[in-house]
Amino acid sequence: MNTLLDIHQVSCRFGGVRALHNVSLAVENNEIFGLIGPNGAGKTTLFNVITGLVTPTSGNVTLDGCSLTGLAVHDILRYGLARTFQNIRLFPGLSVLENVLIGRHSLGRTGIWGAISRNQRTRREEAELRDTAHRLLQQVGIHHHAQTLARNLSYGDQRRLEIARALASEPKLLALDEPAAGMGQTERDALRELILSLRAQRRISILVIEHDVKWMMALCDRIAVLHFGERIALDIPERIRQHPDVIAAYLGSAS
Amino acid sequence: MSILLQQLVNGLVLGSVYALVALGYTMVYGILGLINFAHGDVTMIGAMVALTSITALSGHLPWPAAVALGLIAAIAVCMVLGYFIERLAYRPLRHAPRLAPLITAIGVSIILQNLAMLIWGRQYLAFPALLPQTWFDIDGARITSIQLAILGIALTIMLILDFLVRHTRLGRAMRATAQSPQLAGLMGINANQIISITFLIGSALAAVAGLMVSAYYGLAHYYMGFLLGLKAFSAAVLGGIGQLRGAILGGLLLGVIESFGAGYIGVLTHGLLGSNYQDVFAFFVLIIVLMVRPSGLLGKPAADRA
Amino acid sequence: MGTPASTFSPATVGKGLLLVALPLLLQAGPGAAWVRIVDVALLYSMLAIGLNIVVGFAGLLDLGYIAFYATGAYLYALLDSMQFNLHWPLWATLPLSAALAGLFGLLLGAPTLRLRGDYLAIVTLGFGEIVRIFLNNLDTPFNLTNGPQGISLIDPIHLGNFTFSRPHHFAGLTLTGTQQYYYLFLATIMGMAWLATRLQHSRIGRAWAAIREDELAAAASGIAVRNYKLLAFSLGATCGGFAGALFAGFQGFVSPESFNLMESVMVLCMVVLGGMGNVNGVIFGAILLTVLPEALRMMGDWQLNHFGHIWVDPNDVRMLLFGGALILIMLYRPAGLLPSPAQRREWQKKLP
Numbered sequence: 036m037n038t039l040l041d042i043h044q045v046s047c048r049f050g051g052v053r054a055l056h057n058v059s060l061a062v063e064n065n066e067i068f069g070l071i072g073p074n075g076a077g078k079t080t081l082f083n084v085i086t087g088l089v090t091p092t093s094g095n096v097t098l099d100g101c102s103l104t105g106l107a108v109h110d111i112l113r114y115g116l117a118r119t120f121q122n123i124r125l126f127p128g129l130s131v132l133e134n135v136l137i138g139r140h141s142l143g144r145t146g147i148w149g150a151i152s153r154n155q156r157t158r159r160e161e162a163e164l165r166d167t168a169h170r171l172l173q174q175v176g177i178h179h180h181a182q183t184l185a186r187n188l189s190y191g192d193q194r195r196l197e198i199a200r201a202l203a204s205e206p207k208l209l210a211l212d213e214p215a216a217g218m219g220q221t222e223r224d225a226l227r228e229l230i231l232s233l234r235a236q237r238r239i240s241i242l243v244i245e246h247d248v249k250w251m252m253a254l255c256d257r258i259a260v261l262h263f264g265e266r267i268a269l270d271i272p273e274r275i276r277q278h279p280d281v282i283a284a285y286l287g288s289a290s
Numbered sequence: 291m292s293i294l295l296q297q298l299v300n301g302l303v304l305g306s307v308y309a310l311v312a313l314g315y316t317m318v319y320g321i322l323g324l325i326n327f328a329h330g331d332v333t334m335i336g337a338m339v340a341l342t343s344i345t346a347l348s349g350h351l352p353w354p355a356a357v358a359l360g361l362i363a364a365i366a367v368c369m370v371l372g373y374f375i376e377r378l379a380y381r382p383l384r385h386a387p388r389l390a391p392l393i394t395a396i397g398v399s400i401i402l403q404n405l406a407m408l409i410w411g412r413q414y415l416a417f418p419a420l421l422p423q424t425w426f427d428i429d430g431a432r433i434t435s436i437q438l439a440i441l442g443i444a445l446t447i448m449l450i451l452d453f454l455v456r457h458t459r460l461g462r463a464m465r466a467t468a469q470s471p472q473l474a475g476l477m478g479i480n481a482n483q484i485i486s487i488t489f490l491i492g493s494a495l496a497a498v499a500g501l502m503v504s505a506y507y508g509l510a511h512y513y514m515g516f517l518l519g520l521k522a523f524s525a526a527v528l529g530g531i532g533q534l535r536g537a538i539l540g541g542l543l544l545g546v547i548e549s550f551g552a553g554y555i556g557v558l559t560h561g562l563l564g565s566n567y568q569d570v571f572a573f574f575v576l577i578i579v580l581m582v583r584p585s586g587l588l589g590k591p592a593a594d595r596a
Numbered sequence: 597m598g599t600p601a602s603t604f605s606p607a608t609v610g611k612g613l614l615l616v617a618l619p620l621l622l623q624a625g626p627g628a629a630w631v632r633i634v635d636v637a638l639l640y641s642m643l644a645i646g647l648n649i650v651v652g653f654a655g656l657l658d659l660g661y662i663a664f665y666a667t668g669a670y671l672y673a674l675l676d677s678m679q680f681n682l683h684w685p686l687w688a689t690l691p692l693s694a695a696l697a698g699l700f701g702l703l704l705g706a707p708t709l710r711l712r713g714d715y716l717a718i719v720t721l722g723f724g725e726i727v728r729i730f731l732n733n734l735d736t737p738f739n740l741t742n743g744p745q746g747i748s749l750i751d752p753i754h755l756g757n758f759t760f761s762r763p764h765h766f767a768g769l770t771l772t773g774t775q776q777y778y779y780l781f782l783a784t785i786m787g788m789a790w791l792a793t794r795l796q797h798s799r800i801g802r803a804w805a806a807i808r809e810d811e812l813a814a815a816a817s818g819i820a821v822r823n824y825k826l827l828a829f830s831l832g833a834t835c836g837g838f839a840g841a842l843f844a845g846f847q848g849f850v851s852p853e854s855f856n857l858m859e860s861v862m863v864l865c866m867v868v869l870g871g872m873g874n875v876n877g878v879i880f881g882a883i884l885l886t887v888l889p890e891a892l893r894m895m896g897d898w899q900l901n902h903f904g905h906i907w908v909d910p911n912d913v914r915m916l917l918f919g920g921a922l923i924l925i926m927l928y929r930p931a932g933l934l935p936s937p938a939q940r941r942e943w944q945k946k947l948p
Contacts, residue, residue, distance in 0.1 A: 086816070112818035120816075126809035137806045141818030143799045147827075150798030151791055157798070204818055325714045379923055386930065392657050392717055393868055394926045400861060400919030408912055516857065520725065523718055566733050573722040580715060581707040 039064050039240045040085070040116075040208055045094030047080055047264075054080040055091070056264045062208065067234055067241045069255030069272075071248055073284055076261040078244045079121070082212055085242075086118045087111040099207060113141050115207035119197040119214060127186035131177060131196055134185050135168040138203030168203065174236070175199045175229060191222045195229070202237070209233070210242045215250055223247070227254050248285075252276065260284065292430025297549045299428075303437045303506070305545020306444035310499035311522030312529070312537035313451065314492030320468040320532035321488050322384075327395035328375055330519015331402035332368050332493050336500030337510045338410050340364040341417055348418075357420050364497040371402075372493025373486055381482070399516075406512035414511045417504040440502045447498065448538050451491070455534055464488060468532070517569060521548075524576040530586025539587060547571055615782060619775040630890075631774040637886035638781035639843050644866040644878040645788045646835025651864070652873035653796060654828035655808030656709075657717040660724025661863055664833040666731065666855035667700055668693035668840025670741060673850045676751040679742065686755055690841050697837020701830035709825040724860050731852040746851025753780065753845035760845070777846055784842065788835060789875050795831075796875070804828055858915065865918050868925055871932025880934045889914050 040062040047055040055077045062068040072078050083089040085096055087108045096103045098114050106114070117138075126134050143164065149157040172178040175195040180188060185196060194214055201209055211230070215223045227250065234241055245251050251258060252272040260268040260275065262284040268275055275281055311333055318326045344360035351359070379394040421435040455461035463484050466474040471481040503518060504510040521544060529540025552568035579586060622630040643665060650658045671693040675684040708719045735743030752761035752773070760780060761773035795801050803824045806814035815821050844850050862885065870881020892910035899906050925932065 107820075108812070108815040109818050109820050112816065118816055120813070124810050124813040124816075126806050126813065128809055129805055133802060133805070137802050137814070137819070138817050140799065140803055140806075145799040147795070147800065150800050151794045153794065153798075160799075200817065323714075325718055327717075379927075382927055386926075387655070388714070389651070389655060389657055389872075390926045390930060392714060393864070394923045396659070396861060396864065397919045397922030397926070400858075400915055400922070404912070404916040404919065408916075517725070520718070520722055524722070527715070527718075567729065570726050570729055573726050576719060576722060577707060580711055580719065584711050584715075 037064055038062070039066075039099055040242065041095075041097045042081070042085070043095045043097070045081070045084055045091045045096065047077075047084060047089065047091045053264050055084070057094070058261070058264070058266045059094075060259045060266060060269055062240050062242055064240055065234065065238055066256045067230065067243065067254060069251040069258040070242065070244045070261065071246075071251055071258060072261035075263075076284075077264040078261055079212070080264075081261065082118075082210065082244055086116065086210060109141075112204055112206070115205075116210060117201035117204050117206035117208075118210040119194075119201055119212055121212040121216065123190075123193050123197055125185040125193060125197060125200070127184070129185060130181070131172065131183050131185055131188065132165075132168055132181045134196055134200050135171055135203050136164055138200035139164055139167065141204050171199045171202055174202075174233070191218060191226070194218070194226065198229070198233075202233070206239060208240045208242060212244050213246065214243065215245055215247055223250055230254060293553070295429055295431035297553045298546060299431050299433050299437065301546030301549030302542055303440050303545070304549060305525075305542035306441055306448075307499050307503050307506070307541075308518075308522050308525045308545050309448065309538045309541025310444055310495045310502070311518060312526040312541045313448070313534060314496050315519075315523050316526040316529075316531055316534060316537040317464075317488050317492050319526070320534075321464065321471075321485055322380070322391075324380060324391050325395065325523065326375075326380075326492075327392070327519070328379075328398035328402060329492065329496060330515035330517075330522065331399050331406075332371055332375075332515070333496040333500040333503070333518055334406060334510075334512065334515030335371060335402060336364040336368045336497030337417070337504040337514065338406055338415075338500075338512070339367045340497070340501040341415060341504065341510050342410075344418060344420075361498070361501055364501055365494045368493040368497035368500075369490045372489040372496075376486060376489040381485075403512055403515070410510075410512055412512070414509050417508050417510050419508065420505045436505055440506060443498070444502070447495065451495075452534060452538075460484075460487065521569075521572040524572040524579075527576055527586055528579050530589025533586065533588045536586055536588035543587075544572055544575060547575060619771075619778040620769070623772070623775065628772065628774065631772070631778060633886065633890055634883075635774055635777050635781060635846065637883045638778065638785055639839055639846070640863065640866060640886050641785050641879045641882040642781070642788055642839035642842070643836060643863045644870065644882040645785065645792050645875060646832045646839065647863050648832075648867050648872065648875065648878045649792060649795070649835070650828050650832035651867055652871075652878065653792075653801060653808070654804040654825055656825060656829060657714070658720045658829070658832065659717050659857075659860055659864070660720035660722070660727070661832070661836055662855045662857075662860040663720075663724040663727040664697040664701060664836030665840040665843065665859075666727055666850075666852075667697040667833075668837030669844040669850045669854075670731065670747070670840075671696050671837075672841035672844040673747040673750045674740070676845070677747055678749050679747050683751055686753060686845075690838065693841035694834045694838040697840065698830045698834035701833025702826060705826045705829040709829060710822050721857070721860075724855075724857055728852050728855055731855070741852075744852060746849060746853075748849045750844050750848050750850065752848065753777070753842065761848075781842065784838075785879065788838075789879065792875050796873075800824070800827070862918070865922055868922060869933055871935040874932070874935055877932050877934035881932070884933075885918070 038061045042058060042060050045055055045058045058081060070078050070081065080089060084091045085103070087103065087106055090105060098116055101114050103111050103114060103116065126137060143160055145157045145160055169178065169181065172181055175198055177188070177192050177195050177199070180192060185193065188196060198211070215226055218226065230241060231254070233239070243251065243255065255272060257269065257271055258275045259266055260281050267280045267284060268278045270278065311329065314329045315326060318324060318329070340360045340363065343363040344356050347356035347359055375398050379398050380391050383391040383394060421439060423434070425432045425434045426438070455464060463474065463479045466477065466479055467481050467484045475481050522541065525540035525544040526537045527540070528544055529536025529538065548568060548571050551571040555567060618634065619631050622634060643661065647658060647661045650656050672689050674680060675682050675689045675692070704719070704723055708716050731741045732744050734741040741747065752759050754760065760776045763770055763772050764776065803814070803819045806817060806819055807821055807824055811821055866881035866885050867878045869885065870879065871877025889910070892914060896906050896910045899908070
């Protein structure tokens with residue numbers, strides 16, 4: 036296996052607050068990698084560093100050998116990293132299909148001239164786009180809602196749509212920010228099945244942040260644990276469960 | 291030297307009026323994230339009401355009493371106006387797309403301007419001199435009694451407001467609501483009430499500023515709120531929008547910039563541009579601030595996310 | 597989408613014939629003045645189409661839009677009048693006017709569009725005022741704009757030997773200048789509307805919609821938010837400049853007073869009232885708001901006839917009504933009077 040996402044000694048401070056301290060970890064190809072930690076451990080900050088919302092104070096993030104540090108949010112997607120948001124951010128007033136079409140924006144070539152003339156290349160691109168979008172919707176299981184407004188989907192389906200939109204850009208790495216938050220047990224199980232099947236079908240790597248440790252244990256190949264901005268463990272789920280530092284961190288913070 | 295000092299005095303007086311209006315913009319923006327386009331026109335209404343009441347009362351009451359009552363009338367009318375503007379035009383749209391309340395704000399602004407035009411006419415109205423025309427001489431610069439009064443009253447109001455926001459329960463509630471209305475609600479703060487109070491305070495300040503600016507220039511006009519509002523908003527952005535002290539600093543600074551700019555633009559451009567360009571400085575300040583330091587002088591630089 | 601319109605249903609043919617016959621019918625019926633009113637309505641429609649790209653498609657509030665109209669109008673006026681005794685051909689002035697307005701849009705948008713949307717509103721508001729101040733004052737030190745008097749005796753629009761303001765004979769019909777302008781403006785609008793609709797239903801239009809809906813999610817979907825905003829903003833400005841040049845030729849006279857803030861607000865009203873994002877809707881809005889004041893004027897005459905005195909001057913209440921309409925539409929019918937189906941869905945937001 037070779038490394039896809041390499042987080043190298045990333046530190047991040049906000050004023051006097053040390054949000055991340057020398058965190059290093061690597062996500063392999065075709066791996067489902069989990070990131071857990073008690074509240075305030077720095078998970079969200081690390082996620083924001085990876086996705087370009089926060090520039091780290093020091094350290095570097097590379098994806099497939101290309102440095103992501105300092106890139107604009109929309110450029111990071113072009114390098115092959117797509118994300119979802121903790122509190123779902125869809126285009127609520129657009130249809131489900133349109134949401135996915137927009138997700139594939141970065142792979143399109145149509146400029147002003149193509150849009151106005153609607154030449155053969157544009158028409159071919161649109162047809163390809165729609166085919167792929169429909170296929171993606173089938174894959175995440177909300178194809179029957181293609182014409183529904185995103186706003187009117189159920190919570191679980193909105194999550195699925197957000198994942199479909201992220202997948203539309205053909206990412207190498209899919210980063211999910213608390214995807215199971217606010218879901219019931221059956222929805223969580225279904226979501227886990229979906230993530231596992233996506234990995235199997237699309238041969239991509241997936242990075243997941245989540246509170247639900249039990250759910251993560253059954254999903255991830257490896258898990259890293261953050262505590263007070265430092266990485267205190269990184270291992271396969273079975274050994275994370277017994278890791279003394281991890282137990283101490285979770286018991287100590289009582290969450 | 292004395293010309294320089296004179297420009298500085300003129301600038302500070304004008305700037306303190308801008309600061310009062312800018313406070314209204316910044317408080318509302320801090321809490322609602324909304325540019326209250328109608329705020330400049332509320333200022334105009336304040337000037338107009340003061341003018342009408344002072345003129346009407348001056349025959350029956352001693353002059354200082356007439357002025358005081360005129361000011362109170364202006365404050366009262368503007369507060370009522372501010373309260374209802376928020377209730378009717380902004381509150382129903384608090385969760386609507388961002389564009390919606392901006393558009394209703396424009397609507398309110400147009401209505402106020404045209405109502406004023408119907409009531410007070412299209413012409414420039416002469417505003418009576420509120421104080422005797424005396425002046426004091428400081429090192430060759432002349433400061434008139436009205437200038438001194440404007441400066442004194444404005445600074446007093448700002449100090450009171452600053453104290454109010456920093457050290458009282460109401461101020462804490464206002465700051466909490468600005469941080470997060472939901473969280474403030476969880477802590478037992480009635481966000482709607484706080485927003486209403488913010489509009490009431492902002493409108494009262496606007497009324498005072500309206501009276502001041504009209505007394506200073508000796509004129510009132512139904513359209514005066516537009517440019518004043520634009521400048522005050524620029525001042526708020528210059529200081530860092532959402533920051534009370536920023537609005538004060540920005541207002542004073544903009545006043546001084548304008549005063550010096552108008553005084554020296556002819557010299558600087560070798561007579562190419564005259565002082566009739568005074569009104570464009572605020573705008574250029576706004577653009578430059580937005581380019582160089584969008585969070586303003588006192589604002590914390592925010593991550594530029596998109 | 598283009599497909600249903602291109603099928604020749606009887607209704608489409610009927611509408612088309614009506615559009616072609618309208619200036620003849622107006623001339624024969626209510627009179628030549630109404631042909632002129634409709635011409636003005638068509639000029640406003642062009643502005644509404646342009647502003648709709650900015651406000652309706654990309655969700656950016658531009659309050660100084662009329663400044664781009666002024667830019668186009670003044671450039672045409674300078675290049676085709678006695679001011680400098682220049683008489684450039686239309687094929688040069690028209691694109692130049694549009695391009696200069698577009699360039700102004702770029703220059704203004706570049707520093708401000710990376711900021712939160714509402715800053716744009718206030719910056720454009722200021723820009724509109726600045727342009728007017730400059731137009732008013734640029735008669736010294738060098739007489740560029742002729743100051744508050746404005747520039748008069750502007751050449752009418754002419755293509756080769758065909759001058760639009762002069763009557764011409766076609767197949768036994770005599771068309772007046774205003775009638776010929778009608779056809780020119782109608783053709784322009786159809787072109788603009790077609791372009792706008794094409795853009796709306798493309799990768800570009802989707803990117804605009806995404807930005808309007810959620811800027812951060814749009815960026816995370818790989819959309820270069822700032823570039824697309826800039827594109828919308830300068831395309832809108834270009835349309836404004838184009839319409840401005842036509843206006844200058846049509847009117848024969850431009851002055852700073854034609855480009856005050858209220859004009860910007862008027863065009864915004866047209867877009868909001870007609871239905872943000874819907875090209876047909878905003879054209880409807882533009883026509884409605886141009887024709888309505890004329891109807892109001894008739895109410896003034898009616899008062900004069902019945903009471904011998906004008907109690908409520910329609911000119912005074914006109915803007916009051918527009919301001920009220922802006923608020924009421926936003927509160928109760930945010931998708932406008934004639935929304936597109938998609939837009940109607942989009943604004944159906946749950947209000948608390």
